[in-house]
Amino acid sequence: MSVGKKIAHKAEAAKGAVKKLIGRATGNTRLRAEGRADQFKGNAKQAGAKVKDAFKH
Template identity: 50%
Template structure:
């Protein structure tokens, strides 16, 4: 996974966490849900990148 991808995923996850906490503080369920979705999306992207990295490392080791 490239550094840019890692930074983008971390920023999306941080943004999701902030939205979720702000939604909690203001009792805004829509904002809470949006934050949760952002975090889940960032986690899924990160997992996909890790799979690609593992596959690349496997093929490079042959």
């Protein structure tokens, strides 16, 4: 997995965490849910990359 993709996955998870916090602070449930989804996607992509890397080596 390239370094660029790893950074992109971490950025997606971080973006989701920020969205979730903003949604919680403002009481916007839609934004909070979007943040949770983005954070989950970023974390899932990171986990998939780790599994792929484990099988490569």
